[in-house]
Amino acid sequence: MRNSDGTWKMPPPSHTPIFTAESKMNLDDFISMNPAVGWGTVYTLDHFLLKFMKQNC
Structure with a gap:
């Protein structure tokens, strides 16, 4: 992360960034x-409660 003047708050890692040809x-x-x-599933609140409350009962 950088300060508003562009200087680093903490120095960046010394290793190269992790990326692939398809995704930076x-x-x-x-x-x-x-x-x-x-990845994963997006639930409405109602569906979330139905799915996870059943498992805890």
Whole structure:
């Protein structure tokens, strides 16, 4: 992370960034609420409660 003047708050890691030819930055895929993007399942609150409350009863 950087300060508002562009200087580093902490020095960046010495290793090269992790990426592939297809993806240089995929954080948006992990936080997307679009069910067609990324991994996992997006639930409405009702569906979430139905799915996980059943398992705890």
